[in-house]
Amino acid sequence: MYFCINELHYMYKSLIRPLLFLFDPERVHHFSFTAIRIFSKLGFSRLIRSMYLIEDKRLERELFGLTFKNPVGLAAGFDKDAKLYNELSDFGFGFIEIGTLTPKPQQGNPKKRLFRLKADQAIINRMGFNNQGVFSAVERLEKPHRVLIGGNIGKNKVTPNKEAMKDYLICLEALFDHVDYFVVNVSSPNTPGLRELQDKEPLTKLLIALKKENTALATSKGAGEKPILLKIAPDLNEDQLLDIIAIVQSSKIEGVIATNTTIGREGLKSDVLLTEENGGLSGKPLTSRSTEVIRFLAEKSKNAFPIIGVGGIHSADDALEKLEAGASLVQLWTGFVYEGPGLVKKINKALLNREHAPN
Ligand SMILES: Cc1cc2nc3c(=O)[nH]c(=O)nc-3n(C[C@H](O)[C@H](O)[C@H](O)COP(=O)(O)O)c2cc1C
Numbered sequence: 001m002y003f004c005i006n007e008l009h010y011m012y013k014s015l016i017r018p019l020l021f022l023f024d025p026e027r028v029h030h031f032s033f034t035a036i037r038i039f040s041k042l043g044f045s046r047l048i049r050s051m052y053l054i055e056d057k058r059l060e061r062e063l064f065g066l067t068f069k070n071p072v073g074l075a076a077g078f079d080k081d082a083k084l085y086n087e088l089s090d091f092g093f094g095f096i097e098i099g100t101l102t103p104k105p106q107q108g109n110p111k112k113r114l115f116r117l118k119a120d121q122a123i124i125n126r127m128g129f130n131n132q133g134v135f136s137a138v139e140r141l142e143k144p145h146r147v148l149i150g151g152n153i154g155k156n157k158v159t160p161n162k163e164a165m166k167d168y169l170i171c172l173e174a175l176f177d178h179v180d181y182f183v184v185n186v187s188s189p190n191t192p193g194l195r196e197l198q199d200k201e202p203l204t205k206l207l208i209a210l211k212k213e214n215t216a217l218a219t220s221k222g223a224g225e226k227p228i229l230l231k232i233a234p235d236l237n238e239d240q241l242l243d244i245i246a247i248v249q250s251s252k253i254e255g256v257i258a259t260n261t262t263i264g265r266e267g268l269k270s271d272v273l274l275t276e277e278n279g280g281l282s283g284k285p286l287t288s289r290s291t292e293v294i295r296f297l298a299e300k301s302k303n304a305f306p307i308i309g310v311g312g313i314h315s316a317d318d319a320l321e322k323l324e325a326g327a328s329l330v331q332l333w334t335g336f337v338y339e340g341p342g343l344v345k346k347i348n349k350a351l352l353n354r355e356h357a358p359n
Helices: 005-022 025-041 047-051 085-091 134-140 162-177 194-198 200-221 238-251 285-299 318-326 334-339 342-356
Strands: 062-065 064-069 072-079 093-100 116-117 122-125 149-155 182-185 229-234 253-258 282-285 307-310 329-332
Touching: 005 334, 005 342, 025 047, 025 116, 025 307, 047 342, 064 182, 072 085, 072 149, 072 342, 085 093, 085 334, 093 134, 093 182, 122 285, 122 334, 134 162, 149 162, 162 182, 162 200, 200 229, 200 238, 200 253, 200 282, 229 238, 238 253, 238 285, 253 285, 282 285, 282 334, 285 307, 285 318, 307 318, 318 329, 318 342, 329 334, 329 342, 334 342
Parallel strands: 072 093, 072 329, 093 149, 149 182, 182 229, 229 253, 253 307, 307 329
Antiparallel strands: 062 064, 116 122, 122 282
16 A cells, blocks of 8 residues: 555644644653554554655664664654554664663652643653653563654652762663663653763763673673663754763763753743743754754764764754764654654655665
8 A cells, every 4th residue: 555655644644633732741641652552452553664664774783783774763752651562663763762760660750741842843842751660661672663662761850960870781781682782861850850860970880780680681681781872962062072982982982872852941932821831842952952952062072982862853954964073873753743653654765765866
């Protein structure tokens, strides 16, 4: 069956999105999960794949010893508890990042904690690592994976920063057999004090400890080591970004994910009642800042390590810009909500067209 991506896009934006946007964003998120699960159980997975998935060898990317079917991934925070990774992969993603997971389950911040800034094509969230805990995710990850899975790990809110390392190590160990790469999240603005772990000394110690544990687990299991990536905030200044480059190189982790949500609020058009909500801002207002961070890291490090680019990708051009700035792969979250699932296919089609274009 042939589906034109422009028709799917039009249908989402003119019919489905206006309907979904009538309701509370967190409820819509849960409703969408239920709908996708029911559709898959009813046997519609193949139909969804025929609509959204492009399988083409030219889209494959080899990175950290892994083969990504295409360079467009689903960013962390969408499927925090690894409940729907296979079904979500039907929408054409080359990889899915689950988490952020913490050792113990936690509720996150009180609701309401997720806000749409429609005039800015943005979201503010202060979810606060709501998740059912890493061990519950491990059970769900037992089933075969149709796609590469990243495990994004963090610390519980009740764990003081000086004991944070223990939480990250617990998550690394629990997920080791179940994910393809790890992401160390020290950049969420919604866990008090978490971003202080981005400072040079604690971050170096944390990454070295995780690397060591990774090697020890690989040796004891007779398996390969898992790539470890660091996810950073877009609000770091140039000196802090230079520190990040030095830390990545000295700790010998495999790469960086740039970026998480921002605490900045510049140039927003939405009502001040919305823009003043606490939390991390994602979507269109983040596009150029996260691309700047990618370009800075790639240039200053002389492309010494791979970067996954994320932040405000709402079009194929946004994704191509990040790849041209130095990202090897990209991820999206807010664009998936505003533009619809067809965005993944649009980006992959643009990549294929670019290959055909004369230089
Ligand atoms: C509601 C929501 C929850 C998120 N939760 C997480 C999370 O748990 N861990 C994480 O590393 N990033 C989380 N993020 C950040 C995204 O992974 C991404 O880095 C950020 O939103 C920028 O990309 P975007 O503009 O495409 O949304 C979350 C984002 C949103 C909107």
